[in-house]
């Protein structure tokens with residue numbers, strides 16, 4: 212592995228100032244460099260951040276009387292053993308928060324009178340979540356659907372100005388129009404400036420005077436619109452599943468990518484079919500005569516009717532499984548199974564003649580079907596007394 216050790220450049224050269232420059236000149240030079248090498252200004256230049264840090268380090272030394280004297284006498288070596296702050300591992304945000312020396316400079320970068328706590332960065336748009344209700348059949352078959360996705364757009368009447376024509380925004384009273392609240396702390400490390408966004412105007416510095424709100428957007432400057440997104444819901448989806456459509460969320464800011472659209476599905480229950488994942492369950496009632504004698508019946512499945520054989524002597528609770536007749540696994544060619552749970556039904560009322568026939572029938576049947584080895588059981592119960 213090759214380790215490159217870079218020789219540190221002279222701090223005056225880094226800032227491009229002469230050795231007898233005053234503090235004003237040094238500050239000015241640093242501001243210029245900081246603007247120049249800001250990552251948003253130079254997004255394609257991988258060296259920009261390095262250069263920025265180099266400038267920040269030079270500035271920290273040359274703007275501090277004691278450090279500058281030491282540096283002038285001994286060069287970089289003179290500072291190596293001191294409480295020198297190493298900028299190399301810091302991000303830009305670190306450099307600009309919490310340090311008094313940089314706090315003073317904030318106003319220089321904001322592009323106006325307003326200071327900022329951090330640089331604007333490209334941001335990914337937010338995800339959008341929507342609910343979609345499907346019938347059981349739609350969930351089985353899948354569907355293509357146009358979905359209305361809410362979207363905020365600039366107000367067509369005030370064009371984002373938020374106020375009626377002839378009216379204007381006023382400076383926020385809470386922050387006096389600066390958009391932020393500053394708390395200055397003195398500590399052993401110098402002056403620390405904590406800056407927070409004004410809770411009243413959310414950093415804008417301005418607010419809409421009462422009664423001056425644009426009538427169309429109510430002073431928001433934006434209106435809710437809907438755009439249509441085609442969604443493809445695959446066959447076999449189940450209640451609670453989500454379909455993600457990438458890039459259909461909110462737009463990103465400052466060139467960031469858009470968020471995603473999450474469609475949360477709720478599937479209506481079916482009156483007869485139940486689901487257990489991709490398996491479909493169906494309770495199927497048959498008459499007791501059919502259960503005794505056996506028969507063929509047609510049962511509904513999600514793909515149409517299927518004939519199943521009820522064997523003679525089928526009891527309630529018997530499960531008959533039809534392989535691959537369940538729900539499709541979403542985005543797959545595989546299917547679950549269909550399980551048919553047999554429920555044997557008996558008539559609750561019998562006519563006299565039916566009763567008579569059943570009595571006759573009973574005489575013809577070997578009772579062992581009720582309790583096999585019943586004598587054995589009775590014996591074992593009495594012997595255990």
Ligand SMILES: [Zn+2]
Nearest residue numbers: 366369425428
């Ligand atoms: Zn408006």
Ligand SMILES: [Zn+2]
Nearest residue numbers: 383386409412
């Ligand atoms: Zn404010």
